[in-house]
Amino acid sequence: MPKRQCQEALDKLFEYIDGELTDEELLRIGAHLRDCPPCEAEHRINERIRLLVSQAHGDKAPHQLRERVLSTIQMAREESR
Numbered sequence: 001m002p003k004r005q006c007q008e009a010l011d012k013l014f015e016y017i018d019g020e021l022t023d024e025e026l027l028r029i030g031a032h033l034r035d036c037p038p039c040e041a042e043h044r045i046n047e048r049i050r051l052l053v054s055q056a057h058g059d060k061a062p063h064q065l066r067e068r069v070l071s072t073i074q075m076a077r078e079e080s081r
Contacts, residue, residue: 005032009039010077013046014070 009032015021016029033040 006036006039009033009036010042011074013043014050014066017043017047017050 009016009029012021012025012029016026016033019026021029033043
């Protein structure tokens with residue numbers, strides 16, 4: 001998979017999981033996840049995180065927590081390049 005597609009999928013993963021993307025984006029990211037095992041593995045991990053947070057604290061994490069988690073994930077990705 002082109003690195004650009006992986007980056008887009010990973011950058012929008014939480015929005016994908018929460019169904020916050022446009023229909024076109026949902027289809028595009030979903031297709032990429034089906035065709036890219038590393039991104040699908042990341043998707044499964046994040047689905048599990050969302051489930052655990054949901055079970056512990058309700059449906060959604062507080063906005064500030066969500067932003068901190070997304071920022072931390074983005075910094076970790078940038079450091080791993």
